[in-house]
Amino acid sequence: xxxxxxxxxxxxxxxxxxxTAAEALLVTNETNVTYLTGFSGDSSYLLIGPDQAVLxxxxxxxxxxxxxxxxxxxxxxxxxxxxxxxxxxxxxRAKLRRLGFESTSTAFAQWEKWNQEIxxxxxxxxxxxxxxxxEQKDRGEIAAIRDAVTSAERGFAVLRRSLLEEMTExxxxxxxxxxxxxxxxxxxxxPPIVAVGPRAALPHARPTGRxxxxxxxxxxxxGAEEKTGYKSDLTRVLSTGKISSKLERVYRVVLNAQxxxxxxxxxxxxxxxxxxxxxxxxxxxxxxxxxxxxxxxxVGLDIHEGPRLSPASEDILKPxxxxxxxxxxxxxxxxxxxIEDDILVTRDGCEVLTDxxxxxxxxxxx
Amino acid sequence: xxxxxxxxxxxxxxxxxxxTAAEALLVTNETNVTYLTGFSGDSSYLLIGPDQAVLxxxxxxxxxxxxxxxxxxxxxxxxxxxxxxxxxxxxxRAKLRRLGFESTSTAFAQWEKWNQEIxxxxxxxxxxxxxxxxEQKDRGEIAAIRDAVTSAERGFAVLRRSLLEEMTExxxxxxxxxxxxxxxxxxxxxPPIVAVGPRAALPHARPTGRxxxxxxxxxxxxGAEEKTGYKSDLTRVLSTGKISSKLERVYRVVLNAQxxxxxxxxxxxxxxxxxxxxxxxxxxxxxxxxxxxxxxxxVGLDIHEGPRLSPASEDILKPxxxxxxxxxxxxxxxxxxxIEDDILVTRDGCEVLTDxxxxxxxxxxx
Numbered sequence: 001x002x003x004x005x006x007x008x009x010x011x012x013x014x015x016x017x018x019x020t021a022a023e024a025l026l027v028t029n030e031t032n033v034t035y036l037t038g039f040s041g042d043s044s045y046l047l048i049g050p051d052q053a054v055l056x057x058x059x060x061x062x063x064x065x066x067x068x069x070x071x072x073x074x075x076x077x078x079x080x081x082x083x084x085x086x087x088x089x090x091x092x093r094a095k096l097r098r099l100g101f102e103s104t105s106t107a108f109a110q111w112e113k114w115n116q117e118i119x120x121x122x123x124x125x126x127x128x129x130x131x132x133x134x135e136q137k138d139r140g141e142i143a144a145i146r147d148a149v150t151s152a153e154r155g156f157a158v159l160r161r162s163l164l165e166e167m168t169e170x171x172x173x174x175x176x177x178x179x180x181x182x183x184x185x186x187x188x189x190x191p192p193i194v195a196v197g198p199r200a201a202l203p204h205a206r207p208t209g210r211x212x213x214x215x216x217x218x219x220x221x222x223g224a225e226e227k228t229g230y231k232s233d234l235t236r237v238l239s240t241g242k243i244s245s246k247l248e249r250v251y252r253v254v255l256n257a258q259x260x261x262x263x264x265x266x267x268x269x270x271x272x273x274x275x276x277x278x279x280x281x282x283x284x285x286x287x288x289x290x291x292x293x294x295x296x297x298x299v300g301l302d303i304h305e306g307p308r309l310s311p312a313s314e315d316i317l318k319p320x321x322x323x324x325x326x327x328x329x330x331x332x333x334x335x336x337x338x339i340e341d342d343i344l345v346t347r348d349g350c351e352v353l354t355d356x357x358x359x360x361x362x363x364x365x366x
Numbered sequence: 367x368x369x370x371x372x373x374x375x376x377x378x379x380x381x382x383x384x385x386t387a388a389e390a391l392l393v394t395n396e397t398n399v400t401y402l403t404g405f406s407g408d409s410s411y412l413l414i415g416p417d418q419a420v421l422x423x424x425x426x427x428x429x430x431x432x433x434x435x436x437x438x439x440x441x442x443x444x445x446x447x448x449x450x451x452x453x454x455x456x457x458x459r460a461k462l463r464r465l466g467f468e469s470t471s472t473a474f475a476q477w478e479k480w481n482q483e484i485x486x487x488x489x490x491x492x493x494x495x496x497x498x499x500x501e502q503k504d505r506g507e508i509a510a511i512r513d514a515v516t517s518a519e520r521g522f523a524v525l526r527r528s529l530l531e532e533m534t535e536x537x538x539x540x541x542x543x544x545x546x547x548x549x550x551x552x553x554x555x556x557p558p559i560v561a562v563g564p565r566a567a568l569p570h571a572r573p574t575g576r577x578x579x580x581x582x583x584x585x586x587x588x589g590a591e592e593k594t595g596y597k598s599d600l601t602r603v604l605s606t607g608k609i610s611s612k613l614e615r616v617y618r619v620v621l622n623a624q625x626x627x628x629x630x631x632x633x634x635x636x637x638x639x640x641x642x643x644x645x646x647x648x649x650x651x652x653x654x655x656x657x658x659x660x661x662x663x664x665v666g667l668d669i670h671e672g673p674r675l676s677p678a679s680e681d682i683l684k685p686x687x688x689x690x691x692x693x694x695x696x697x698x699x700x701x702x703x704x705i706e707d708d709i710l711v712t713r714d715g716c717e718v719l720t721d722x723x724x725x726x727x728x729x730x731x732x
Contacts, residue, residue: 041570059658060569063698079658080677101474108477109469109493127475174547181540187557203426204407292425292445311446332429 005140006038006069012133014050022100022124024049026087029105031301032130034229038068045083047090056086084117092120100126128306135298135306136320142344144230145300145322148189149342149353151224152232155180156356159220160238163365165213169194172220173207180224189223189231190303200237200336203293203328216241217363219338229301233324234354235340238365247337250287250329251360254337257281257327261295261309265323265343265350271313278327279311287329296324299342321345322353371506372404372435378499380416388466388490390415392453395471397667398496400595403435411453418460422452450483458486466492494672501664501672502686508710510596511666511688514555515708515719517590518598521546522722525586526604529731531579535560538586539573546590555589555597556669566603566702569659569694582607583729585704595667599690600720601706604731613703616653616695617726620703623647623693627661627675631689631709631716637679644693645677653695662690665708687711688719 013036017025027033027046036046037055041064044057054073057065065074077086091099099118101111103125114123137145158179159172167175177188195205197215205219212218216239223233237251261278275295282291294310299322307315309323317323323345328338341354357363379402383391393399393412402412403421407430410423420439423431431440443452457465465484467477469491480489503511524545525538533541543554561571563581571585578584582605589599603617627644641661648657660676665688673681675689683689689711694704707720723729 040572064568064570079660082678103475103478104473106474107470108467108472108474108491111474112469112491125474125478170547170552174544178540178544181536186536191553202430204430206406294445312448 005138006036009133010036010048010053013048013130016129016133017049017100020100020124020126020129021098022126023098024052024091024094024096025100025102025126025129027102027130028110029102029130031229032102032105032134035130035134035301037072039065040068040229041065045087047087047094049094049096052094054090056083056090084113087114088118088120091118096121098122098124100124102130103127104131131306134300136318137300137322138320141230141300142320142322144226144228145232145342146353147226147228148185148224148230148232151180151183151185151226152222152234153354153356154183155185155224156220156222156234156236160365163212163238163240165211165240167212168209169196169199169207169212169218170209172212176220176222184226185224186227187225189225189233192220192222195219195336197335198333201330201332201334203330203336203338212240215335216243217247217335219336221338221340223299223303231299231301231303232342232354233299233303233340234342234356235326235338236356236358237337237339237363239363240365243364246334248360250331250337251363253282253285253287254327254329254339255358255360258325258339258341261325261327262341262343262350262352265317265325265345267317267319267345267347269317271307271309271315271317272311274317274325275309275311275313278325282327282329290329290331291327292330293328296326296340298323317345319345319347371504372402375499376402376414376419379414379496382495382499383415383466386466386490386492386495387464388492389462389464390418390457390460391466391468391492391495393468393496394476395468395496397595398468398471398500401496401500401667403438405431405434406595407431409449411449413453413456413460415460415462420456422449422456450479453480454484454486457484462487464488464490466490466495468496469493470497497672500666502684503666503688504686507596507666508686508688510592510594511598511708512719513592513594514551514590514596514598517546517549517551517592518588518600519720519722520549521551521590522586522588522600522602526731529578529604529606531577531606533578534575535562535565535573535578535584536575538578542586542588550592551590552593553591555591555599558586558588561585561702563701564699567696567698567700569696569702569704578606581701582609583613583701585702587704587706589665589669597665597667597669598708598720599665599669599706600708600722601692601704602722602724603703603705603729605729606731609730612700614726616697616703617729619648619651619653620693620695620705621724621726624691624705624707627691627693628707628709628716628718631683631691631711633683633685633711633713635683637673637675637681637683638677640683640691641675641677641679644691648693648695656695656697657693658696659694662692662706664689683711685711685713
């Protein structure tokens with residue numbers, strides 16, 4: 001990724017900052033700091049405004065910042081200087097009167113401390129400014145997400161061929177992560193879910209010692225994270241035994257719902273309309289109350305980021321957004337079906353980035 | 367773990383809550399919710415006071431909560447009911463006038479929203495109440511940490527025997543995590559650091575494609591997390607080539623510093639004195655400015671928790687605390703040495719929980 005991409009992002013942020021009540025923004029969210037600087041460490045803030053961009057960090061990161069952020073102004077504090085002291089000093093030197101802070105990622109107790117110690121500037125809560133920039137991915141980010149999709153696809157292709165009846169959910173989950181890493185991923189983008197039969201009724205099931213053979217189907221929700229930090233997020237159901245008519249019925253409803261959701265995706269469409277397009281299919285089939293979560297979410301440096309695809313969402317789709325579409329039906333005691341792909345919003349529609357078989361006749365493992 | 371252990375923790379919390387200005391506490395920190403209820407999911411709050419303990423969650427977790435928290439009062443919201451609405455309603459029904467909230471893990475923006483919507487109660491910031499309870503581990507927790515130590519020890523024993531010159535830092539890190547899982551760990555407690563030679567000068571180095579053979583030594587910082595959520599955290603240096611007199615000199619200083627630190631650990635001792643005992647050794651050897659971080663931290667459900675062992679710490683050691691002792695010397699361009707063990711504070715001293723060779727003549731890999 002060219003280094004000036006980070007400067008370009010900072011410029012976009014500064015333009016948006018001009019429309020707020022703050023003169024400069026203290027970026028404390030670690031992922032936002034990474035997005036704006038390329039620095040991959042933690043415990044570091046970026047103070048950014050029209051006249052300054054300075055990374056506030058500590059001596060653990062001196063060398064790493066030189067490597068990752070050449071040319072960026074840096075203030076390194078010693079371990080006897082609290083971060084708040086450095087922030088106060090930097091704000092005072094810059095003669096800032098109204099200092100913005102990221103109110104969705106600043107703890108209330110942190111704000112109390114700043115309020116006491118930053119005497120020279122008024123603190124202005126700013127919500128989601130960098131996060132909204134991050135929703136629309138640039139070319140490098142989309143390429144990075146494609147890499148994360150490829151690693152996830154390869155890992156799953158190996159898993160479905162290597163599933164053994166005596167394997168446990170945990171073993172399958174661990175093998176899946178290890179395989180994705182062998183294909184070049186940094187790690188799984190979140191702990192993979194491998195849920196056998198009734199466990200699949202828990203949308204966020206943690207893998208257990210339950211064996212694959214204990215039920216005729218399993219649900220796998222997984223993704224890869226690349227060295228770049230960008231992530232993918234997919235879900236598939238695999239059958240490992242006799243397919244019941246109930247599984248087929250539920251599966252086809254979810255697949256149709258997912259198709260309707262994806263078909264609704266293009267720039268300018270309210271995200272709640274995409275949710276509604278998929279939800280309608282599930283409600284018409286009589287399973288409405290068994291689809292208890294939103295249809296999807298943005299994915300990028302965070303596994304869950306904006307926009308939200310849900311009944312209450314106020315977000316509007318824009319080109320460059322990458323969202324999951326993941327309807328599900330969960331029947332306590334029986335199990336659940338969820339199908340999830342990652343979709344790029346293009347200038348005139350969308351592109352499904354993930355390519356893993358999902359036709360009903362393709363769900364047999366092996 | 368007996369289920370009533372969670373009720374006992376809630377009772378201890380309620381006793382401490384009586385000394386605050388709040389009648390009840392809204393626990394929003396996910397790890398604190400787990401500690402107090404046994405619930406291992408996310409996005410759920412616990413409202414707790416002398417007259418109520420109710421878990422506020424959503425329909426994704428209905429089944430999981432029944433399994434993990436039998437007997438606990440639960441309110442399940444639908445995906446059209448925002449969490450804030452449910453909190454406001456629950457507080458009103460309970461006729462709470464002063465509702466405490468966890469100010470170190472509540473975002474400022476969240477507080478703004480509550481402030482608007484929770485009309486019936488005054489919001490009282492409470493910092494670190496549950497976190498301070500968590501600092502002193504009970505018997506079950508110490509057993510869980512011992513399990514995490516065992517998995518980490520076994521993983522490292524395999525790694526040191528299987529290191530190949532052509533292996534990369536990343537491959538070694540991934541193999542280490544996979545091995546710990548084969549020995550029963552849920553996952554690594556954090557992404558393992560494997561840093562070859564000069565990379566070891568970065569205390570938080572991310573593993574790269576650099577090969578083991580590129581330098582005569584490497585640093586490994588790793589740990590395991592068990593299904594219980596409890597974690598371990600260790601660091602060792604391994605030599606893979608000719609040992610220089612510089613490596614020997616630096617290593618012996620760090621090892622002596624670590625021994626002095628551990629020797630200072632017993633109940634009643636200020637944590638900054640433990641830091642000072644170790645730091646003195648490094649300063650006397652002339653490396654003071656190359657030890658830029660605190661000596662250690664508590665470890666448990668979080669990889670970094672209280673107490674802090676640092677020059678500025680106000681914490682006092684108490685029985686049941688489990689802390690890391692991890693002095694380091696980092697020389698840019700050359701590399702770094704850090705040695706880290708996990709120490710249990712006992713009634714009359716301490717017990718080193720981790721048992722991995724660290725004598726200078728034991729650092730040769732193989």
